[in-house]
Amino acid sequence: MGARHGAWTVAGLLILAVVFQAELLFADEPVPVDNSKAGYSTENEVIRSVEQYWNLDDELKKVPHSAELELVVYYYDPVWGLLWGEEEGGRPAFMNVKMKPLPIRSRGQRIRIRGEGAITAIGIDGRAAQVTVVDENAKISAIEANAILFSWKRLNSHMVALSGFVDRQEQLTPNHLALSLIVEGKKVLGRVWIDDNRAVPQYEGSFISIEGVFLQNADSAGQLKQIELWNAGPDYIQTHGSLLTDPRFALPISAIDSLGSASPNEYVHLVGKVVEQRAGFSIVLRDDTGQATLDAVQTDSLNPGETIEVIGTPEVKGITTTIFRTLYRRPPKSILVSNSGLGSALPGRLRLADQVRSLSLDKARLEIPARITGVVTWVAPDGSLFFLQDSSGGVRVDCSGQKPSIEIHQGIFAEVTGVSATDGSTRLIRSSHLSSGSDIALPPARPVTLDQALAGVGESQWVEMSGYLRQVGRKGKTLHLDLTTPTGEFSAVLPDDPAADAYLNSVVHLKGVVGAVFDERGRVSGIQLRMSSLKDLRVEEPFPQDPFSVPQFSISEIGQFGFFQERNRWVRTAGVVTMHLPGRYLSLQDGTNALRVLSRQTLPLSPGDRVEVVGLPGREGGRTVLREAVYRRTQLEVSLKPETLPSGKALQPHLDGRVVQVHGTIIDVSLRAERPRITLQSEDAIIECVAEGFSPNTPAAREWELWAQATATGVYRLEQDEYGQPFSFNVQLRTPEDILITKPRPWWTAKRALAAVGVLTVCSIVGVVGVLLLRRRVRQQTELIRRQMEKEARMEAELERSSRLESLGVLAGGIAHDFNNLLTVVVGNITLSLSDNAVAEAVGELLRDAVRGAMRARDLTQQLLTFAKGGDPIRGAVSLEEVVREAAKFALHGSQLAAEFVTAPDIWPANVDKGQIGQVVHNLVLNASQAMPNGGSLRFFLENDEVKKDDSMLKPGRYLKLTVSDNGPGIAPEHLRRIFDPYFSTKPQNSGLGLATVRSIVKKHGGHIEVESALDRGTTFRIWLPAADSPVLVSSTEPFPAPALPAPEFARHYRVLFMDDDEAIRRVAATLLRRLGYRHTLVEEGQRLLDAYETALDENDPYDVVIMDLTIPGGMGGKDAMRELLKRHPEVKAIVSSGYSSDPVLANYRAYGFKAMVPKPYNVNDLARTLKMLVEDTYTEEKPDGSLAPAENNEQR
Known part of the structure; x- marks a missing residue:
């Protein structure tokens, strides 16, 4: 709680004690005291009233004074030295008490303070003050202040009584409790004194009545910043229930659209959903009938879409409904059920503009009934459409199909009945009936930037935008304004007005209805503002009569941080032209600073001209520019020495826009x-x-x-x-x-070399005219040698390519192995954490999201194995639809292809290796993406196919048929028969192994692939993969469950030997085995595993199961260790695990003597289940067809 109330610091409280010493203590102005009439001298006289003390000048306050004071104690704090009270005549009084506490209670006594030197510059000196209690129980009358809460100057420093709700509570010190109160919908800070050894009451969430000293904190302008109430202890606080017992929540529930008839000072009861919240300030609430803004100072955090119950007093102004004095709570289930259809809205009816805009285009076409009330913000000249705005936003209304029965104009309050519709890119309402009320004021125009408008902020709403008016055009009776901003351009349309030309070249503010402009493909291409008249245009910065008289800044100053606070102001700068493209831009340089200037001026300039330019600051990408600039030449042929470009490939951002020089070939x-x-x-x-x-x-x-x-x-x-x-x-x-x-280039060039060869060739021909037969023979031999050399060159190139790919495969496999080891540690630790019920309950969903991310990372390692030399597939019953979707979506990232997935009903599971089939889909999608770089479409169709008789390519049985089609350019007939050949590719940059890998994987699965293609008609691949006889065991989208660990009593009779070279994995294994209850030993390589196994046998305490990693860098791996174990002890039960998920040992582990296999990163549940079944001799494995094989009939332990 302390973090939420960091502003309530002890230091801040002590400062407040000084703030309230002076003019804010008593009345509006200090009352001057005539010391001579009161019998006071100016020095060392008796202080008879607190008011007299505060009216002393600062120099006299420094002199110790005797005291003769009498007052009733309102609040006394001996820890912070604060004393409030009341003097004769009801005057409030405040003094600091320092050096020593006074022997008085925190409230209620009438006391007399005497003593020489008892009053000093710091207030009352407790060492010199003599205190006499005149009355133990003096009468104190508190002012009931709820109704006059903001008459704060009248209440200041008086004892008042308030009633309110405690939103938050925090104990600042053992003696100080801070309460965040809500009184009449406003925040009040309560400070409660807690006596030593007294229990701190709990007020948070309760309604209380509290008495205390009223203090106001005003700013330098005299405006109220905060109200505080200093309370003398829990004895002066009474509780009156909580939000759950507040009878106002029993009022009948009102619909938001009915609040216009409610009394502003009477409480109403609402139920709705949260649209957005600014905690401690406001909430936007929506029910089935409308939307309201809650003036809510409660700080409970709410989620968008959460249902809450609200009480407050309504105020309806135009289209805006505001609820004041708001309190809210999460409603009981009975409220949620009984009011699920609250309001006059029909089921499925749209009541708010935002609901219409939130529809998808497909849903908008369904003609959903709508009835929306709001103010008309813009009307087309022909009346065929207008825009209506309510409290949630704006919406376009199409009434072209009807003749309106009422006159629609800007500012009229109207109700539209109709249905949802779309014009292809915009959601709108097609009106069937209109009714209107009186004219009302338009809502305040929402300030929107161009970037915000392009992102959809303020769509169809009454907004204000600003920009530079660069062009005024006319088309018929319509005026077109073209404007630019620092980030782009937009336009505005309005009825023609000759006065518009006067605003040309000015920076203006425009009010209107904002909307997007779409291209022929339905993409946003710009922003247009619909204005009603020129009165909605306001000039912010006119174009200066003499542009070159505006303030001048250096190029360096224009580029400084913070300069753009005045970006809609004309600025002038100067520099030397380094480059000029007339009508487009010029580049300036001034010393080491450069600037790009965007200008439509066409007067040509030459590099070296010195110019002055005037323009509007803006941004172009990451650099500062001047836009809409004008310029004039001030000097010709200024010398500008170019800077030598440093050698190397590194970018030099400081040189951007400057003249450089580079030497090279x-x-x-x-x-x-x-x-x-x-x-x-x-x-x-x-x-x-x-x-x-x-x-x-x-x-x-x-x-x-x-x-x-x-x-x-x-x-x-x-x-x-x-x-x-x-x-x-x-x-x-x-x-x-x-x-x-x-x-210059060397004299001996390739062209001259060819000429010399030609001359020598002619001479040779002349010399051998008589030996034509010999020449023919030489030519034939030369041709044979040439062909042989070309063949050898091709073979050498293929050999080099194969070597590179093999090296890449080794690297990819190594990366995948190490990455899977790391994922094993991550997934193992997270899933072990999930076995703790407390952890699972607190952050279980977050941990499961982390596991899903790790599993996605595992899938990424499978993409690396595309380059690795793969082994036999590790097959199982999987959902082929999920595999295809996941692999295709991954491969489509960053491409311009659109994908369609169609699956026949009752599709069978497939008996495949999920990772390898993912590579097949990935390579097919990549091949299509390269064939269609400018975009296209892919269609995936999955269906069952049963082969009844022997096929030349397939055995009889059940198969899944995957058809992948595109609408690309197709494959030439001469290339079609070679596309599955290794190293064949029509693209020089490709390896030519993608489709060869696809065919290899399909064949290893016992499947078949074929292709059909025609130029300009696209390409279709058809793949048959065997179906599984058993259902999918675990869906690929199923989140990781918490580990279901067996009882330790079962496992403590068994002993496990675990081998892995990775220390982190060994720690995870140790934790798991310890949780499971198994006795265990951890070793890092094969030889130590053999030694440990023999030692256990010698001690007559053998290991029941051995778990070993295949790959041990620098030591004996799992395969070699298993070979040795089998030689000595054929009955050994071993589980193989490896980060090389494509290792052939994993695909055929029983051939190597292993009883079970768990690939990395493994699920803790899978490992626990496999261990349990092995020690019980009940282990089952999946057969190649996807079904489960029975356990071997081994003897029980």
């Missing part, structure tokens, strides 16, 4: 591309130089030859990703002269 020239460029190699860096703003078809450009040495000068330009982060750079060339050839 020309390795590529592309002059006919969309962006002509040359590429330089400078040491180990490749640098692209782009020709911007000039044609490369010049004599200078013709000298740009490959392998020539060159110096490039241009503007360093960072390229940014969609998040505004730099990822690359180029050098922008301004003129052809920016490339200076420093050393």
Whole structure:
């Protein structure tokens, strides 16, 4: 609780003691005391009233004074030294008490304080003060203050009585209790004195009556910040029940849409769902009939969608319903059941604009009945549509199919009856009946930025947006305004008005109804604001008459943090032009600072011109720019020395926009591309130089030859990703002269070498005219040698590729092994934690989410094994539909393909290796994605198929048939017959192993794959996989249950030997075996396992089960250790486990002598179950067809 009330600190309380010493103590203004008339001298005189003390000037307060005071104690705090009371005439009094506590109670005594030097600058000096109790039980009258709570100047420092609800309680010190009170819907801070050795009462959640000293805390402007009540102890507090017993919750439940007829000062009772909450401030509540905003200072946190019960006093203004003096609680079940259909809304009827906007497009087409009441915010000139706004937002109303019976205009309060509909991209209401009331004020326009509008914030609502008015256009009787903002552009439409031209080039604020503009594919392409008239336009910053008279800032200042607080203000700066594209932008540099300026001005500038520019600050990606700028030249040919670009590939963000120079060798020239460029190699860096703003078809450009040495000068330009982060750079060339050839290419070029070869060839032909037969023979031999060399080259390339893939496979398998070991530790520890009921109850769902994430990580390791050399499949009964969906969705991440999944009813389970079939689907989806880089569609169809007779490719039996179809470009006939060949690919960057892997996996499962394709008609793959005879044991989407651990009494008779090289896995195993009750020994490699096994036999305490890992780096692994154990003790019971989930030993573990197999990362339940069945000789395994084989008839222990 202390964290929630961190503001209630002891230091803050002590400061308050000083705050209330002066002018806030008594009346509105201090009453001056005439010391001469009262018989007081200015020094060392007797202080006869607290008021007299506070009216002394600061210098006189420093002088000790004698005291002759009498007052009734309201509140005394001996720990913090605070004393409030009442003097003669009912005047409130406050003094600090320091140095020594006074011998008085916390409240109720009339006391007299005397003594020389008893009054000092710090207040009452307890050492010098002599206290006499005049009356033990003085009468104190408290002012009933609930009704006059905010007459705080009148109540300040008086004893008052308040009634309210205790929202929170916190004990600050042993003697100080803080109560967060809610009184008449407002917060009051109660401070309760607790005597030593007295139990602290519990008030939280209760209604109380409390008496205490009323103190107000005002700000420098005299506005109330906080009310406090200082209470002398629990004896002056009475409790009156809680929220559960509050009789106001027994009032009849009202519907929100009926509150307009309720009395503002009478309490109403509501039940609804929470839309949103600002804890301690407000709640948006919705029932079946409408929406209301609760002025709720309770701090109980609520979840969106949670049902609550509310009491409060309503206020309806226009379309806004507000509930004041709010208290809420979670309702009993009887309330939830009896009021599930509360209000006048019919079942399935839409009553709020937000409900319409929240529909999917498909649901909006179902013509759901709607009846919505609100204010009209915009009407089309022809009356065919308008926008209606209620307390939840706005909605578009289409009334084109009817003739309205009433006049619809902006500001009229109307009720629309109709059905939901859509125009293809927007949800709306198609009206069937309209009724109206009187005109009301429009709601306050919600400020919305362009980015917020693009995200859907304020859709169809009355909003306010701002921007730079760059263009005014007209189309018929409609005025079109084009505006720009620091993050983009939007438009506004309104009836034509000639006065609009006067606002051109100004920064303006516009009020209207915001809506998205969609392209032909239904995607948001822009934002449009619908305005009713030019009166909804307000100028924030007009275009200056003399633009170059606005304040000037340096380029460095414009780029500083915080400058954009004035981003809709014109600013002026100056710099040297480094690059200019007329009508688009220019780049400026001033010293080491650079700036991009966006300008539609077309006056050409040259690099080296010094200019002044005036524009609006903005952002372009991650850099600062000036937008909508104008400029003027102030100086010609300013010298600007380029900076030498550092060697290396690292980005240099500080150089962005500055002139740089780089030296290198020309390795590529592309002059006919969309962006002509040359590429330089400078040491180990490749640098692209782009020709911007000039044609490369010049004599200078013709000298740009490959392998020539060159110096490039241009503007360093960072390229940014969609998040505004730099990822690359180029050098922008301004003129052809920016490339200076420093050393031409070598004389002996490939072209000249070919010419020399031609001359020698002619000479050879002339020399051997007489030996034509010999020449023919030589040519034939040369052709044979050439073909042989090409064949050897192809074989060498294939060998090299195979070697690389084999190395990659080894690496992938190793990564998968280590990752599965790590996941074993994570999953093991989490599932063991779930076996603790307290942990499972507290954070069980969070831990299960963590296990699901770990299992997803396991699936990612299976993708690595695509490159590893796989063994036989580890098959089992699985849901093929889930495997296909999961693998396809994973492979589709980042692609532009749309997928459709169709499954026939009553689909059989498949007897497959889930991981390997996931690789099959992954490779097929990847193949389709590469064939359709610009998007397309994939269709997965799964059905049962029973083969009745021998097929050339399939044995008779039950199969699942998976059909994968796309609408891509198809496969050429000459390639179709080779697509399953290893290393065959039509894409040079591909390995050519994807579809070869697919066919290999399908064959290993006893299945079959075939393909059908035609150019421009797409491709279809059909795959048959064997069905399982048993049902799916555990759904792939089933969350991990808590481990069902057997009773330790069962397991303590058995002994387990566990081997794994990973210490963390051994710790998990030790914890599990200890929880299970098994006696156990842990070893890290095979030789120690053999030694431990023999030792146990010698001690006549043998191990019942051995669990061993296959792979032990630097030691004997599980396979070798098992071979040795079988030689010596054929009866050994062993479980094999490995992070190499594709290891052939796992697929055929019985052939290696193992009794059971548990792959990593394993489920703790699976391991516990396998152990139990092994020691009981009841272990069953899945047969290749997916059914369970019976246990072997071994003798019981």
